[in-house]
Amino acid sequence: MGGSESSQNNKKNDDSAGHEGVVGGAVLAGVLLVGLAIAVLSGSGSKSKRRTMKAPGRSTRIFRDDFEGDPASYFRDLHK
Structure with missing residues (x-):
């Protein structure tokens, strides 16, 4: 058992x-x-909640607030 x-x-x-x-x-x-x-x-x-835009002179997108904060530097750096 x-x-x-x-x-x-x-x-x-x-x-x-x-x-x-x-x-x-x-x-x-x-x-x-x-x-x-x-x-x-x-x-x-x-x-990201940041708005983007088409980059002037390019076929990419960038952050709108960065561009609007200093557009002159964007165009200055565009052709470097």
């Missing part, structure tokens, strides 16, 4: 350990998914 009882106890312990790992993984995945959703919805990232 002793031998069969101990093997049944070990089987129960192995099964419960497997379920805990699956549940823990599911909880971790859920937490990561919620964190990602919050980051996307909050607008966090590298997006």
